[in-house]
């Protein structure tokens with residue numbers, strides 16, 4: 001059959017980024033033809049190395065090129081040699097904000113055979129999707145510092161939340177919840193302390209919820225939510241939350257579902273006014289870079305999310321199934337390199 | 352010997368508050384004479400019931416009376432019938448801010464015999480103290496709402512951090528770290544995103560740290576910290592963090608150390624310009640109130656912290672030991688009522 005061509009931007013990044021991205025692309029290339037897809041790749045050199053060389057994080061010209069792509073795959077960026085915040089704000093968050101990635105989608109699922117640090121938990125007990133807001137809240141960068149370095153210094157950070165921004169992410173979360181068997185949506189916030197923002201989320205949840213009578217809703221404070229992730233993960237099905245709380249709870253999510261090596265994510269622009277970006281939740285892990293030790297599974301699962309986003313649900317399910325089968329056998333396999341894991345999964349998607 | 356008299360304010364509060372406070376006082380009264388202490392108690396009717404009756408959360412006159420006390424014991428306040436935030440901001444946070452409780456001290460310790468939801472964790476693996484800032488950060492209440500209820504609504508929350516506020520809590524944390532065998536202090540923040548506030552914390556940590564060469568320091572992003580609480584809790588000894596991050600990580604701390612029924616806390620004014628307040632981390636749990644089902648252990652451990660604060664270290668250690676001994680035997684004991692647990696611990700402190 002004639003294949004559909006999709007423009008894919010690849011940002012391998014720093015540390016283990018290039019290694020895991022290579023395996024993600026290996027799996028993508030293996031599965032694409034089976035769905036009549038062909039990916040036209042352009043690689044972008046962004047991250048710590050470029051910053052050291054040129055002082056640039058995300059030049060406007062590169063951003064403009066990225067806008068012309070259909071979808072983006074990112075490995076990881078960052079290095080201890082770069083001051084904290086430079087690449088995070090200048091590259092990662094800039095991309096999310098400029099490309100209007102207002103949904104940060106993070107499944108938290110315990111696959112069969114994967115060891116969780118929680119005792120007495122069954123596979124089915126951990127199966128949720130976190131819908132994290134991606135373009136406002138405490139991540140805006142609004143704030144500043146006065147009298148820096150003096151005993152009278154004041155540093156502020158402002159969480160900015162809008163009806164527009166909250167409604168669109170809450171609506172998306174209702175759609176996700178409605179599509180899942182349990183049809184349960186939990187708002188995680190801290191409305192008893194952050195009363196202005198929390199109240200806005202609560203009112204929007206209630207109002208939009210009227211359009212989804214089939215979805216039951218629930219509210220949990222963020223502090224209690226972190227506790228329930230550890231001692232009652234079955235409590236959660238779909239979760240909607242703000243940018244910062246989402247950052248925090250999805251790391252606990254990763255921990256309980258077998259570690260950061262397995263956690264996938266999508267920075268999604270559901271309106272498709274700009275390309276969405278898929279990336280593993282983990283960082284660049286410079287301590288193990290270049291040694292073939294990194295687990296590419298999170299990137300491969302991010303590729304499955306990418307496939308879903310471009311409408312290739314069949315290919316996405318095949319990748320997920322291949323990962324699931326691979327994970328189920330890992331316990332007996334001993335240590336494998338990054339490439340060996342990628343090879344094994346790539347083989348399964350075609351086999 | 353002649354006994355020293357200490358003015359103690361008691362705020363039993365709502366739900367299970369009065370039940371657990373009764374057991375805390377039972378243990379306090381049992382141990383006090385052994386240290387030559389007598390507590391002169393005044394009980395304050397504050398919480399949901401008073402708010403319903405009078406509309407008051409914390410009247411100025413009551414606050415003035417509280418200021419004249421030496422120390423405060425609080426059970427729990429709150430009820431679903433009160434709108435979220437009313438008692439939290441109007442009573443709990445107001446007390447912390449007005450009495451300058453700039454240290455929110457929360458030990459996270461797994462006692463022998465206690466079941467943790469983490470698998471493969473030994474008692475010694477979970478033994479840390481979290482020093483949470485208590486009077487600034489995102490808890491200031493600064494912020495507001497514009498165009499409420501319209502599609503153009505904007506809701507803001509401002510995190511305000513000062514050199515003055517950060518330095519005093521960081522200095523306190525260094526003192527705590529220096530007093531512990533491992534002498535390790537970890538700053539938990541999100542300095543790659545909240546760059547202004549995070550940078551202030553980092554600079555203060557570095558500067559104050561020069562006065563404590565015996566303490567090693569470390570930095571972990573809050574998202575990673577929550578993951579490490581679950582899969583590498585041994586990593587932490589003393590933790591210093593902002594008000595909101597401290598709220599979140601101490602709930603995971605409670606979860607991994609056996610649940611919210613065991614988590615104690617102190618809202619401490621180290622300069623003693625106003626009384627400090629000790630309280631269990633848990634809430635009022637209206638669903639089990641009045642049934643004798645609440646575990647008073649967190650309150651009793653808060654009483655031990657209160658004893659430390661008033662200089663009765665010997666009595667504090669006896670209460671902790673009694674709790675530890677009681678916990679070690681619980682597995683074999685079956686269900687006990689709130690009062691039975693209090694009785695058993697009170698008997699041990701004198702026995």
Ligand SMILES: CC(C)[C@H](C(=O)O)[C@@H](O)C(=O)O
Pocket residue numbers: 088089092093247281543544574
């Ligand atoms: C690197 C950092 C800016 C980022 C975030 O805080 O969102 C990361 O932690 C994540 O979760 O993707």
Ligand SMILES: CC(C)[C@H](C(=O)O)[C@@H](O)C(=O)O
Pocket residue numbers: 192193223439440443444598632
């Ligand atoms: C009730 C609430 C205001 C409070 C807080 O957020 O500090 C509680 O969660 C706590 O940890 O003591």
